[in-house]
Amino acid sequence: LRVSAKTNFFRRDFLDGIWRMLPEPDDEVISDDLKVAIIGKRNAGKSTLVNALAGEDRVIVSEIAGTTRDAVDVRFQFGERTVTAIDTAGLRRKKSFQNQVEWWAFDRAKRSIERADVVLLLVDATEKLSQVDEQLAMLAQKSFKPTVIVVNKWDLAEGRTNPSGKVVTLDDYEKYLRKELQGLRFAPISFMAAKEGQNVEATINLAFELHEQAATRVSTGRLNRFVRSILETRGPSNSLGTMARIFFCAQVSTNPPTIVLVVNDPGLFTPNYQRFLLNRFREELPYDEVPIRLVIRARNRRERDMNEDEIQDLSEGQITEMALADMPDDAEAYFD
Template structure:
């Protein structure tokens, strides 16, 4: 795979900011979140008619200098031989740091393809520091400000001199699927069971954010992107509870997904934590499949368990339930089928005329309660977007639409629009809105 541009440097020199600047979208998470490590992240960029993959190593945030060097060495051995250009990023504000010197030693054997990027050069005063960086031993030195875009054009002009004229492929399209659930419910076993299915073709990593890795795979000619947040570890120095980290991870995974698979332990049934996670999925209007794993040790039959889940997780009434034994690969095919069905509903688009007919049908069956003695009317309705299907109603009295009536209305909409397995987001506006 040609045309790889690799960004390397010690923590907090602005690697992620430069990565975002080069790929032209906010992909990496650049806030400092202490001690969260991750693997590499990749994104696609183009400049001067050439396409290339940008690889960021922003995950090197271990506790000690030795650990950082060990991580960098590991990375250099694996990634650098494949790279066409290495962007070695240092901090122009701070000047040379002993860690920069250590990393320079590791990169020196590859110096022909190293460009030294002096970042955070935001003004003339800092510019005066630039010459000292020549002592690191690389002849191509570019002062830039990744934050403000200063000097990045000149840097890219230099980068593309090293690259071939070829298209680069990344799998960025596909159904984004996240597995969330309490610890030890079998999320990893499920992911392994999916990826080990002989009909599944797994591609290399397609692009990730700091606290999630995206693994793309194909099944029955469909692209899926698995969002895996397991790489986020709790640093020993920072005593947030494990709970905080697993919930934070789950929120991130849910937000990135199209379909969230809520994994429940069939031997215990739905717990309070499962309800909380289910609530997060519902509030973010995500497609959902409830996966009841470890059915081989469940004290309930499928029918009994389904009844319990429907009662406890009543707010996820649109989500299908799949029963699995991940360690034996049971139910995996059915799960992938359901993810596909949910996604189809999640991306369904209807014509305005069709939406209006459905809305007026529901209103004629059961109109909203009168508002201050006056009739509540809907002048117009349309579908604003998909993922989730979002229906906008223009009405004379937005305040008349109370929660219980809205729930009834959405249930009916789902029936008439044939969106059985995805949430519908209802937006109610007054004429003046």
């Protein structure tokens, strides 16, 4: 078949020919107990970790940074459970993208995060955190996906002397990560040596724990009692003297846990106060290590016509349905 990429000559025939050569899709759908996206900068050890998990060299590993360009899915058994590891291409700084391949690698990382239940953010213990590490942490944060910060090559860093002459310890490195990656300050940290297989199993167990946290649902009654107790102890402060009120709240979804507060004036709930609420949620609710999506909205017309006694008489399902009313298509609009 003669084709021309420049003029698109016989382009459709070419694509039809490729389509006919593709194998028929398998009707059997294999469900996974967990999907993990393994993200990190170039040569952080992502493919080495996948190989350690799968028990065989399923992904080519090279000492040359950036060997893997595309995202590779590897399914393996972890005890009696099935895990799919999504190994993404290594990334470098955005401004150094030289061609479409590098841009595509960044896009694949975002898509891998979207497909995953839990994100494993690999950082190289032998190097300082880079702009790429921070960019990937931001991607994980904005996705509201549970994230484990995985410090790889820890066997090469622990006990060594850093450039300032101080011996590297686990506690000091954890403080360093908390300071640099504040958007993931609640995320657990796992120290491992993927090449040696050290702490690999414990890291996957931790990912399962986060997945369970994110799938947990809190009853509407418990949530309303807790939120009202917070408001009585410390409500939002404002210079106009307007008192903030929460008419009702509900958890409307899981993965991530999404909590809607229906209030008298959303403007009273400043970003600082929302962070305070999220911190209190993590202290008292079963979401201490996973992202929580918080939506604060005013009452709609129907809700304004109801008194508190009528709301209290509603079932949990009815309150949840009311909380979902007037939700925007893009709930991200409520968040920084």
